Amino acid sequence: MEPARGRSPLARRGPSAASSRQPLQLRLDTFLTEKSMKFEDLEAFVHVAQQQGFSRAASQMRVAQSALSRRVTRLEHQLGVQLLWRHGRGVQLTEHGTALLERASGLMAELKSIRSDLLAHAVEPRGEVSIALTPTAAQVLVPRLVLELRRDFPQIKLAVREGFSGFIHGWVAEGGIDLAMLYDPEPNAELEIVPLLNEPLYLVAPRERAGLPELPLRNGHVPVRALGALPLILPSHAHSLRSLLERLAAERRFALDVVNEIDGMRAIKGMVEAGLGYTVFSYAGVYEEVNAGTLEIIPLAPRLGWKLALVERKLQAQTRALAEVRRIILRQIHVLHERGFWQGELCAIVGA
Structure with missing residues (x-):
C-alpha cells in the first residue's frame, strides 16, 4: 500500500x-x-x-x-x-x-x-534588500527606486512585495521583509518605526453623483459625522484605513454605512467612478483620477489624516545595501512631496 x-x-x-x-x-x-x-x-x-x-x-x-x-x-x-x-x-x-x-x-x-x-565591507554595496509597500506607494516609488539603483548601485538586488498595511506589518515583524512603508503601524518593541509624513484624508466622490445622497457641505468641507449617512465603499479591516475610520466612528458614536467591502484600490476607485458610492482616501491614491476629472476629493472637517512610516526590525543586520535603499527612499519621498504627489507635512527626518 x-x-x-x-x-x-x-x-x-x-x-x-x-x-x-x-x-x-x-x-x-x-x-x-x-x-x-x-x-x-x-x-x-x-x-x-x-x-x-x-x-x-x-x-x-x-x-x-x-x-x-x-x-x-x-x-x-x-x-x-x-x-x-x-x-x-x-x-x-x-x-x-x-x-x-x-x-x-x-x-x-x-x-x-x-x-x-x-x-x-564590500567596496560596492551589494546583496538583496527586500521591501514592502502599500499599493499607492509602490506604484510611484518603486520605479524611481529601481532606476536609481540600476544607475548607481547595480549590485543591489531589490525584492518588492505589495500589500495593505495590516499585512505588511505582519511580514516585517516575522522577519520576511528588511524595510517597509506602511500607514499607522502598531507599536512594537522589536520594530524601529520612523514617521515620514502626516497625510490628510479626503472624501472621494464621483464627478457625476446622480442617485447618490447629496453631500452636506459646510464651507467646502464634509463633516466627519456625515460619513455615517453616506454609502461607503471601503477595504476590509486588514487595511489601516478601515481601522482608522471604525475607531473614529466609535469615538463619535455613529456607524459607518459600508455598502461594499473591497480589498483592492483599483476596484474601489472604479466603483466610485461608476457612481456606486463614496470612499475615503489620500490624494496620492487617486491623483490620476482627480487630474483626469473622473473623481474629486473633498476635505473632511475636522481634518482627518494618517501617518506614513518606515519600519524595520531593530536587530536585523545593517548592510550597506540596506542603508543605500533606505537613503534613496527618504530622498524620493521628499521629491514626491515637493512635486505635490504626497500632501501633508513631512517629518523632520525626511526633510533633513
Whole structure:
C-alpha cells in the first residue's frame, strides 16, 4: 500500500520509533559535519516551523510548496527522526523538531550575520534588500527606486512585495521583509518605526453623483459625522484605513454605512467612478483620477489624516545595501512631496 501523499513516511511510525534511536544531539552533530549536508534542507525546516505550515513558508521563501516538503522529508530521513506532525491546519513540532529548531535558528542567524558583515565591507554595496509597500506607494516609488539603483548601485538586488498595511506589518515583524512603508503601524518593541509624513484624508466622490445622497457641505468641507449617512465603499479591516475610520466612528458614536467591502484600490476607485458610492482616501491614491476629472476629493472637517512610516526590525543586520535603499527612499519621498504627489507635512527626518 502506498504512503499517503504529502506525508513523511516517518509519520506512520509514531513517537516510539523515533525515540528509540540514538540521541538527536549526536545525529545533528554528525549531520552538520557531513560533506553531503544540504543547508537548504535545514533552512526549509526552520521556515516551515516558524510559519507553522508549508503554505505560509513557501510564500515567504518564494519557492514551491512541494519543494519545501521534499527538503523537510529529506532532512527527516537523514536525521532518522520525525521533526513535524503534519495536520490539516499546518504543522506542529515534535520533541525532536523543537530541539533542532533551537540549534538551527541560531546557526542560520549566525550565517546570515557573517554574510551581512562580508557584504557590509564590500567596496560596492551589494546583496538583496527586500521591501514592502502599500499599493499607492509602490506604484510611484518603486520605479524611481529601481532606476536609481540600476544607475548607481547595480549590485543591489531589490525584492518588492505589495500589500495593505495590516499585512505588511505582519511580514516585517516575522522577519520576511528588511524595510517597509506602511500607514499607522502598531507599536512594537522589536520594530524601529520612523514617521515620514502626516497625510490628510479626503472624501472621494464621483464627478457625476446622480442617485447618490447629496453631500452636506459646510464651507467646502464634509463633516466627519456625515460619513455615517453616506454609502461607503471601503477595504476590509486588514487595511489601516478601515481601522482608522471604525475607531473614529466609535469615538463619535455613529456607524459607518459600508455598502461594499473591497480589498483592492483599483476596484474601489472604479466603483466610485461608476457612481456606486463614496470612499475615503489620500490624494496620492487617486491623483490620476482627480487630474483626469473622473473623481474629486473633498476635505473632511475636522481634518482627518494618517501617518506614513518606515519600519524595520531593530536587530536585523545593517548592510550597506540596506542603508543605500533606505537613503534613496527618504530622498524620493521628499521629491514626491515637493512635486505635490504626497500632501501633508513631512517629518523632520525626511526633510533633513
